[in-house]
Amino acid sequence: MKQKLKYLGVVLALPFLFFYSCKTQKGKFEFVNPISGTKVLKGEKLQLKLNFNDAAIDSVVYSVDGDVFDRKTDTTTVAFDTDKHGYGNKRLSAKIYSQGKEDVAYSDLLVVPPAPKAYAFEVVNTYPHDSTAFTQGLYYDNGILYESTGKEDRTSLRKVELKTGKILQKMEGDGTFFGEGMTVVGDKIYFLTWLNKKGFIYDKASLKLLKSFEYGKSQEGWGLTYDGKQFIKSDGSANVYFLDPVSLQETGSLQIFDDNGPVDRINELEYVDGKIYANIYDQSKDEVVIIDPVTGVVEGRINFVGLYDGVRKSADNEMNGIAYKRDTNTLLVTGKDWTKLFEVRLSER
CATH class of the missing domain: 2.60.40.10 (Immunoglobulins)
Known part of the structure; x- marks a missing residue:
């Protein structure tokens, strides 16, 4: 009854608040x-x-x-x-x-800001990809693909041979967390969880857990990358967060904008030549945006619709995963439960 009376009081107050607001502004x-x-x-x-x-x-x-x-x-x-x-x-x-x-x-x-530039893509190579890998994070280093996957029963951290798709090493989650984005810095792998409000640090060689770190204002973990000085993290909103490279504590945030306003659902991240590349979480389109990490402006947009011709379920098959292949200046991209991983080269339209 107390809750109902409280709710009734709020409802009765709404007309007064609306009238006062209109009177003040108009x-x-x-x-x-x-x-x-x-x-x-x-x-x-x-x-x-x-x-x-x-x-x-x-x-x-x-x-x-x-x-x-x-x-x-x-x-x-x-x-x-x-x-x-x-x-x-x-x-x-x-x-x-x-x-x-x-x-x-x-x-x-x-x-x-002005409308972002449109980019086209050319498929350079196509590689096999584990169709049970619910891809959340991707990183490439010297022929090896580091990949994180999600869902509580399928969360994993793995090393994959790029050309064959063979899993070389794998750490499976214990079912208590939903794996999200990851990145590699030096001899360590940094791996986010979705709703547990913390991330994990693993040894790159052995995939042994070293320690964990807590989130700050960003309550969820989605994507993670490193710009050489600090970590950049997304939480599914229109913001990205900057993390101290040692303590992993948040030091600031930046809102992302395009010509229509704030860009929501920023997902997997990759830092490429001074820009942030980000998947946009959307079941209806496969899209990557290129973001200026200083201003938050979306400077480029890549429409990947039509890239993947495999069978897709009605949901949970979004494009997700971006890795930069520095030796060829190309991107490696895939999606959740996709059977293929693509190496693509971008060009401005």
Whole structure:
């Protein structure tokens, strides 16, 4: 009964909250330009204009996400340079002082980068792949493919001979965790779990467990790569997280954007020549994006639809797994339970 009364109180309060919100944002003062919900390219300079309804104005304070960027004592337009405020959702506000009273008008912007470049691919080689490998992570080194697989009953860490698909060495999970992305740094393998909020470090030669590490703000483990200075981790959101190379503690995060806004479901990762390559988790398409690790902007997009011609179930057969083959400047790509692994070369369309 206590829970029901609490819920009823929330429901009864909603109309009041909605009315108050509308009154605050759409009172006698409101933005004429830009209209709330407008999408703009980063670098655009906007002229902010308000409807003052002929009121006598004492002053107007303009802010973006709470940070003041201009003040006026009249009703003239104000310039807003999107280049100074990063990507993503931005809340503009104008605090108006008139005849001893204060009011606020709001407008929400979505600041986006230009559309990413489209890349084509050429299949250089096709290799066999274990059809029971629910691929989550992939890494290539000197003829050997390091692969992590998922699902509690099929989680494994393995070394595979690239040309034959033969499993050379294998560590199987104990059924208590769902394996996810992995990467290799030096003589160690770093392996994520999906929902256990921790990852594992293994000896590269023996696949012996050395120790574990805890996650921070990123509650889930999806993809993992290394840029030479720090680890980069995904959790299925539109964010990637940076981890200290020694402690594996999170040191920061970055939101990923394309020309439509935040890019959700960032999955398996690979660091290639200063860029992050990422699978997008989607059952309806096989897609890899190329991300600038400084700005979070998606600079390239590779549509791999049609690459795999094998039998696919209705779900859980998404493309997943990217490894960089440095000696040939090609990518190795596969998917969950795919029977083939492909070596591809990219070219800009």
